[in-house]
Structure formats: C-alpha cells, structure tokens
Amino acid sequence: MGIDLSQFHQVFFEESYEGLDVMESALLNLQPDTVDSETINEIFRAAHSIKGGSGTFGFIDVADFTHVIETLLDEIRSGTRKITSETVDLFLQSVDCIRKLIQQHDAGEPCVIPEAVELKKVFEGILSGGDSENESVSSPEPASTITEIDDQTGDGSQADSPLTHGWKIYFKPELDILKTGNDPLRMFRELASLGALSITADISQVPPIGSIDPEACYMAWELELDADVSKSAVDEVFEWVVDESELRIEPLGSDDAVSDVKPEVLVETAIEEITLAPTASTPEVVVQPEEMTSKPKKDASKVEVSSIRVGIDKVDDLINMVGELVITQSMLGELGLDFTMDSLPRLLEGIEQLSQNTRELQESVMRIRMLPISFTFSRFPRLVHDLSRTMNKKIELKLTGEQTELDKTVMEKIGDPLVHLVRNSLDHGIEMPEDRVKAGKPETGTITLNAFHQSGNIVIQIIDDGAGLNKPRILQKAIEKELVSENDNLSDDQIHDLIFKPGFSTADQVSDISGRGVGMDVVRRNINELNGSVEVESTEGQGSVFTIRLPLTLAILDGQLIRVGDKVYILPLISIVESIQSFQGMLHRVVGGCDLLRLRDEYVPIIKLSSIFNIKSTTQEMEDGLLVVVEGDNMKVAILIDDLEAQQQVVIKSLEENYKRVDGVSGATILGNGTVSLILDIPGLIKLAGVQRYEYKMANNDDDRAA
Amino acid sequence: MARILAVDDSASMRQMVSFTLKGAGHDVIEASDGKEALGKAKGTQVDLVLSDVNMPVMDGLTLVKELRALPNYKFIPILMLTTESTGDKKMEGKQAGATGWLVKPFNPDQLLATIKKVLG
Numbered sequence: 001m002g003i004d005l006s007q008f009h010q011v012f013f014e015e016s017y018e019g020l021d022v023m024e025s026a027l028l029n030l031q032p033d034t035v036d037s038e039t040i041n042e043i044f045r046a047a048h049s050i051k052g053g054s055g056t057f058g059f060i061d062v063a064d065f066t067h068v069i070e071t072l073l074d075e076i077r078s079g080t081r082k083i084t085s086e087t088v089d090l091f092l093q094s095v096d097c098i099r100k101l102i103q104q105h106d107a108g109e110p111c112v113i114p115e116a117v118e119l120k121k122v123f124e125g126i127l128s129g130g131d132s133e134n135e136s137v138s139s140p141e142p143a144s145t146i147t148e149i150d151d152q153t154g155d156g157s158q159a160d161s162p163l164t165h166g167w168k169i170y171f172k173p174e175l176d177i178l179k180t181g182n183d184p185l186r187m188f189r190e191l192a193s194l195g196a197l198s199i200t201a202d203i204s205q206v207p208p209i210g211s212i213d214p215e216a217c218y219m220a221w222e223l224e225l226d227a228d229v230s231k232s233a234v235d236e237v238f239e240w241v242v243d244e245s246e247l248r249i250e251p252l253g254s255d256d257a258v259s260d261v262k263p264e265v266l267v268e269t270a271i272e273e274i275t276l277a278p279t280a281s282t283p284e285v286v287v288q289p290e291e292m293t294s295k296p297k298k299d300a301s302k303v304e305v306s307s308i309r310v311g312i313d314k315v316d317d318l319i320n321m322v323g324e325l326v327i328t329q330s331m332l333g334e335l336g337l338d339f340t341m342d343s344l345p346r347l348l349e350g351i352e353q354l355s356q357n358t359r360e361l362q363e364s365v366m367r368i369r370m371l372p373i374s375f376t377f378s379r380f381p382r383l384v385h386d387l388s389r390t391m392n393k394k395i396e397l398k399l400t401g402e403q404t405e406l407d408k409t410v411m412e413k414i415g416d417p418l419v420h421l422v423r424n425s426l427d428h429g430i431e432m433p434e435d436r437v438k439a440g441k442p443e444t445g446t447i448t449l450n451a452f453h454q455s456g457n458i459v460i461q462i463i464d465d466g467a468g469l470n471k472p473r474i475l476q477k478a479i480e481k482e483l484v485s486e487n488d489n490l491s492d493d494q495i496h497d498l499i500f501k502p503g504f505s506t507a508d509q510v511s512d513i514s515g516r517g518v519g520m521d522v523v524r525r526n527i528n529e530l531n532g533s534v535e536v537e538s539t540e541g542q543g544s545v546f547t548i549r550l551p552l553t554l555a556i557l558d559g560q561l562i563r564v565g566d567k568v569y570i571l572p573l574i575s576i577v578e579s580i581q582s583f584q585g586m587l588h589r590v591v592g593g594c595d596l597l598r599l600r601d602e603y604v605p606i607i608k609l610s611s612i613f614n615i616k617s618t619t620q621e622m623e624d625g626l627l628v629v630v631e632g633d634n635m636k637v638a639i640l641i642d643d644l645e646a647q648q649q650v651v652i653k654s655l656e657e658n659y660k661r662v663d664g665v666s667g668a669t670i671l672g673n674g675t676v677s678l679i680l681d682i683p684g685l686i687k688l689a690g691v692q693r694y695e696y697k698m699a700n701n702d703d704d705r706a707a
Numbered sequence: 708m709a710r711i712l713a714v715d716d717s718a719s720m721r722q723m724v725s726f727t728l729k730g731a732g733h734d735v736i737e738a739s740d741g742k743e744a745l746g747k748a749k750g751t752q753v754d755l756v757l758s759d760v761n762m763p764v765m766d767g768l769t770l771v772k773e774l775r776a777l778p779n780y781k782f783i784p785i786l787m788l789t790t791e792s793t794g795d796k797k798m799e800g801k802q803a804g805a806t807g808w809l810v811k812p813f814n815p816d817q818l819l820a821t822i823k824k825v826l827g
Contacts, residue, residue: 055812
C-alpha cells in the first residue's frame with residue numbers, strides 16, 4: 001500500500017532543526033569536568049530522534065552520520081567514555097553538518113558534503129580508537145548475536161530446500177508470558193497463517209484448580225506446521241518471547257505424508273490474505289495520501305512558506321475579542337433599526353465600545369505575529385563560544401528578557417545588526433584575559449544581551465564589561481577622516497556617536513571578527529529603516545552599553561498628521577524632537593544654500609515641504625508657518641509645514657508593493673475620512689532636499705565661530 | 708479495527724504512525740511523552756500501545772512499568788518502537804513488561820504487518 005512518506009518530511013525537517021538547536025545549546029552548557037547526565041541525555045535524545053526520523057523517511061546520509069554521533073554520545077552517557085572540550089567542539093561541528101545535510105534535503109537537492117564525510121571519519125576514528133573502556137565489551141556483542149542468528153538460519157537453510165515440508169515446534173513459555181501482553185494463541189494464529197498447523201497442548205504442569213494463578217501460563221505446546229517456509233519465518237513468530245521461553249524448532253521428517261501441493265497452496269493463500277487485508281479494509285487510504293501530498297509539494301516548489309507557531313491562548317483571546325465585537329455590532333444594529341434622538345447617548349456609548357473592541361482586536365492580532373526574542377538570542381551562545389575561542393578571550397554570555405516579544409518581521413531584520421554589535425563587543429570591547437587581570441577585572445569578560453518593553457517599544461541592550469570606547473582614538477580617527485574638525489567641542493556622547501558615522505572604523509586591522517566591510521553606520525541605517533534607533537553609552541575601563549529601540553511592529557505607526565497646503569502627510573512620532581511656532585528671531589538665511597534654524601546652540605537646516613513636493617503653501621511668509629524639528633539618519637532637520645493636525649496610529653500600507661518606490665516617502669495610509677495620506681521618510685527627505693552632511697557640519701562650525 | 712495509543716516525542720514519527728494506522732481503519736490516540744500517554748491511557752481503554760523508548764518527561768520503559776501496574780493494562784500488548792538493535796536494550800524493554808518491539812527505521816508496511824501480528 002502506497003503511503004507517501006514525503007508528506008511527513010516538512011514536519012521532520014522542522015523538528016530536526018529544533019532538535020539541532022537543542023543539541024547546540026545543551027552542548028554549549030556542557031562542562032566537560034562535571035558531566036551532567038540530564039544534559040547528555042538531552043543531547044542524546046535529540047540526536048536519537050534525528051537518526052530515527054531520517055532513517056524512517058529515507059535520508060540515509062543523515063541517518064548514517066547521526067548514527068556515529070549517537071554511538072559516541074551513548075558511550076558518554078553510559079559513562080564508559082569521558083567527554084573533553086575537543087569532543088564538545090567536534091559535536092558542535094557535527095551539529096552544523098547535520099543541519100547542512102538536512103537543509104539540502106529540505107531544499108530538495110541532496111549532495112555529498114565533504115566536511116560531513118571528514119567529520120564522520122574523525123568520529124569513527126575516535127570510536128575505534130582504544131580510548132573506550134567499553135569498546136571490547138560493547139562492539140563484539142552485537143556482532144556475535146548476529147552470527148549466532150546467522151548460524152541458526154544456516155542450520156535451517158535446509159528449510160528453504162524443497163526437502164523440508166515443515167517444522168516441529170515445542171513451545172513452553174515462562175509463567176508470566178501473559179503479563180507482557182504476549183498471547184500464545186496469537187502466535188499460533190500467525191503460524192496457522194503460514195500453513196496447516198496442528199497443536200497438542202501439554203497440560204501436565206497445570207496445578208490443581210484451587211491453587212491456580214489465573215494470570216499465569218502453565219501450559220506447553222507441541223506444534224506441527226506443514227508449510228514450505230524458512231526457519232526464520234517461524235523464528236519471527238516467536239521473536240519477542242524466545243528469550244524467556246523453552247523453544248525448540250526442528251524440521252519435520254521428510255517422510256511426512258503431506259503432499260507437495262497442499263502447503264504451497266496454503267502458503268499462497270496466506271500471502272494473499274496478508275497483502276490484501278489492509279487495502280481491502282481501507283479503500284480510502286489510497287486516495288488520502290495523494291491528496292495530502294500534492295498540496296505541500298506544489299507550495300514548496302513555488303515559494304518558501306513562512307509560518308509562525310501561535311500559542312493557543314493568543315488564538316483564544318482573538319476569538320474572545322471577535323465575540324465582543326459581534327455583540328457590539330448587534331447592539332448597534334438594533335439601535336439603528338428604530339433610532340430616535342433619545343437613544344443618542346446609547347449610540348455614542350456603543351461607538352465607544354466599538355472603538356475599544358477594535359483597539360483590543362488590533363492588539364491581539366498584532367500579538368499573533370509576536371514571538372519571544374529568544375528566537376534571535378538563541379544563536380548567540382554558539383557565536384560567542386566559537387568567537388571567543390578563535391580570539392583566545394574568555395567570555396561569558398548572559399541572556400536576560402528572552403521572553404520579551406516582538407514582531408516576527410522586526411525580529412528577522414534585527415538579527416544581523418545584533419550579530420554585528422555582539423561581534424563588535426567581543427572584538428573591540430572585551431580585553432584579552434591578561435589585560436583584564438592587569439586592570440583588576442575578572443579574567444572572564446561578560447556580555448549581556450538584555451531585552452524589555454518600554455512605552456510601546458522593545459529595547460534591546462548589548463552590555464559588555466570591557467574596556468569601553470577609546471575616546472581619544474575615536475576623535476583622532478574622526479579628525480583624520482574629516483568627520484569633525486579639531487576645533488569642535490564635542491561632548492562624550494557626541495564622540496561616542498561618531499562610531500556610527502559612515503566611513504568610520506577604528507579597527508587598525510580589518511579582523512575577521514567584526515571588520516567584515518560593514519561598519520556601524522550600516523548597523524544604524526538598518527535599525528533606522530525599522531523606525532528604530534541605536535545609541536551607545538560607554539565608560540572608559542568599565543564597558544559599553546549599546547541600546548537599540550525598536551517599534552513592536554512594522555504594521556502600525558504612531559503618526560503625527562501635518563498639513564501643507566491642502567495635503568496631509570504623516571511624520572513618525574518617534575522622529576519628532578519638538579515643534580516651534582514663532583521662530584522669527586531664530587532664522588538664519590543662507591544665500592544659495594538652505595535656510596538654517598538656530599536652535600539653542602546648534603544650527604538646524606530647514607526643509608520646505610512645499611517646495612520639495614511642489615505644492616502651494618497656505619502661508620505666504622515662512623515665519624507664519626510651523627517648524628517641526630525631526631531627527632533622522634543621525635542628524636536634525638526642521639521641516640516647514642503649515643499646520644499640525646491630530647496624532648494617531650496609522651496602518652502602514654506599502655507604496656512599493658502597490659505603486660513604486662518614492663523618495664522621501666516610506667509608505668501610505670488611509671485616514672478616517674477615506675483619503676490617502678503619505679508617510680514621510682526623514683532620511684529620504686534629507687537626501688531629497690539636498691541637505692548634505694557637509695552643510696550640517698558647516699552649520700555646526702558656524703555655530704562654533706559664533707560661540 | 709482497534710484503538711491504538713501511539714507515543715513518540717518526534718512529531719513526524721507520530722504523524723507517520725498515526726496516519727498509517729488510521730489508514731488501516733484504526734482509532735489512534737497520540738501522546739508526545741510517557742506522562743501524557745499514561746494520562747490518556749487512564750482516560751480510555753486502548754487495545755494496543757506503541758511507544759518510543761527515548762522521550763523527555765517520562766521515557767518508554769517507565770511508561771510500560773506504569774501501564775502494567777494498572778489493572779486494565781496488565782495484558783494489553785505494548786510494543787516498543789526502538790532504534791536499539793542490540794540485545795540488552797530489548798531485554799530492558801521486556802523486563803519492564805513490553806510485549807515486543809519494532810526496530811526503527813520501519814516503513815508503514817512493516818508497521819502494519821507487526822500490528823496485524825499483535826492484533827490478529
């Protein structure tokens with residue numbers, strides 16, 4: 001019967017990835033000196049499941065590879081082999097190998113992975129090497145049982161010759177056979193399916209009725225099987241009980257009266273019965289797997305289906321909320337049927353309830369897309385373990401707030417910047433062990449990844465107790481690269497912030513740890529693209545804290561509605577620093593450049609939305625308008641608008657997907673009155689307005705001269 | 708047609724076993740570890756238990772011992788789904804009270820043949 005096993009492949013891949021993650025983190029937790037049996041067990045179990053599944057579903061390369069690892073793990077588990085940090089590293093490498101092998105099957109293009117072959121050889125070498133105290137005991141044993149069986153079948157091979165027509169069996173089970181769920185009758189039935197069977201019961205051992213234990217089996221049987229079957233077929237019937245029973249299987253004398261034809265016919269019908277029975281009893285089986293398998297196959301070939309696992313409580317919440325919504329709707333519906341002005345308060349109340357329902361519904365729908373940040377954090381223990389080894393540093397990684405949830409898309413995009421920041425802390429932050437000791441710090445450095453929610457944002461911190469940022473070196477580099485001038489009087493924070501400037505890198509040599517051609521400016525840009533921000537605080541000699549703030553979701557934005565002419569635009573609320581109404585005295589006109597706003601001790605370039613978007617402003621004079629100071633791409637600009645309108649949450653619709661990319665605009669939304677409003681992208685606007693960093697610098701230099 | 712309790716911590720194995728058995732007309736109850744299986748076995752009477760050995764929370768051998776201690780599971784066939792092909796692991800299963808075993812990897816046909824052997 002054709003059950004197509006490929007329908008279970010996806011589930012197998014997913015659980016294997018999970019299993020590998022479990023193995024990885026358990027391996028990282030493993031202290032070679034004090035082997036914790038539960039941790040070893042966990043690793044073993046994961047390897048064991050992957051091996052079992054890959055064998056079942058036909059991924060032989062995975063099964064073979066995992067088998068070697070499992071064998072070694074089993075020896076460690078049973079205590080016959082010691083674990084060393086080298087073996088832990090080998091296991092970690094093999095986790096990567098298994099993951100690669102599975103990924104290839106997952107992608108549908110399995111091929112040989114050289115390092116897997118290599119690694120397998122190494123493991124086989126370890127296993128055959130004399131280290132194992134158990135070796136002499138464990139390996140020959142199965143071999144000997146196999147030969148034993150071979151011998152038996154060798155004896156019985158005459159069974160396959162036409163001379164033998166059947167078997168004479170003596171079977172005396174142990175008393176407790178029934179208590180293991182083995183029923184002699186079942187075995188006899190199975191024998192009978194092979195050929196004609198005659199049974200003689202030996203009841204000589206049955207005690208008198210008064211002293212019978214009803215759960216014990218006192219009987220023995222003599223059986224004669226007239227069938228042209230091999231001895232192994234008979235052995236198989238008794239496979240589960242042979243060790244506890246008295247069992248003798250001998251060929252029936254060839255002088256047996258049974259004719260040649262009869263057993264053959266019997267065997268044939270018996271076989272027919274076996275093969276037919278399952279299909280006949282279940283006609284739907286043949287159809288079902290085909291239906292089910294055709295679908296995932298199609299999907300898989302087209303796109304990689306991304307899915308999330310959602311806790312049932314979240315779904316229940318959602319259903320609950322929808323229920324509330326339905327109640328409100330029916331209440332409003334009833335109210336609408338015969339509406340009089342008297343029922344106005346009830347109408348307003350209903351609408352209030354509706355808006356609350358909507359808000360709650362929105363929140364709970366958003367929660368469905370939220371996953372704990374542990375999904376991202378989980379890759380770091382391995383990263384830190386490997387990197388600290390290559391750099392000969394001693395580093396402990398602490399993870400806190402792993403259960404903090406954030407949107408799946410945000411999570412996917414924050415992974416790379418986080419890796420970069422952690423690599424940066426490892427490479428530039430934490431000192432070499434001897435330097436740490438000299439500085440009076442513990443030899444082992446600590447990097448902490450922390451996450452928490454704060455006023456509608458998720459905050460992720462990368463904290464290290466390393467040397468801190470080297471201010472003089474940063475300043476010197478920035479001056480070399482002409483990012484600042486020597487005359488600039490910068491605060492500590494401003495100096496620290498220089499590391500995020502494009503073209504800035506203090507690493508004297510490009511190391512393979514963090515100098516991957518991607519600077520901190522890219523980290524900041526990637527985070528800004530998520531409507532988030534990153535900043536650094538650092539104390540020399542004590543360490544640094546990188547703080548990333550991100551919105552919980554990319555789908556909804558806290559927006560400030562602004563008006564220019566008859567058009568309404570939206571500014572992300574997070575980017576607004578302040579807005580200024582009467583700024584006559586603060587204006588600083590620049591001929592041929594852009595006007596500047598003198599804001600306390602800095603000059604801020606002014607961007608006129610009306611001229612960028614070519615719309616007619618309702619205010620004639622610049623001074624009648626309103627300036628909104630915003631921060632984007634690490635610089636401040638003031639945007640000239642006609643008026644501020646409401647603040648509200650807006651649902652972001654992609655302009656790129658529905659139309660095309662427009663500079664200065666990050667998306668669009670639909671307002672309450674049904675009109676479309678564009679969401680402004682501050683860094684894009686700055687580029688569009690042609691306000692370059694050059695001018696920003698000049699503005700600051702200007703300021704210096706003025707001061 | 709029997710009611711079968713399928714216990715395995717691997718979802719793919721569980722699904723494969725369950726799909727195969729349901730296809731053959733059996734009623735299947737699934738559990739992902741020994742503890743869950745024990746709870747389900749107490750809640751209803753099953754005719755056959757198929758259990759993995761290595762599982763978190765409660766392993767297969769403990770499950771067999773626990774089940775055998777229940778009056779209505781004294782004589783019920785319990786098969787271990789095991790990858791251990793060595794003799795001592797099988798003996799451990801037998802000592803715990805298992806009826807027999809089916810060595811992984813197995814295919815649906817082998818599974819059904821074994822089920823037929825037990826249920827007749």
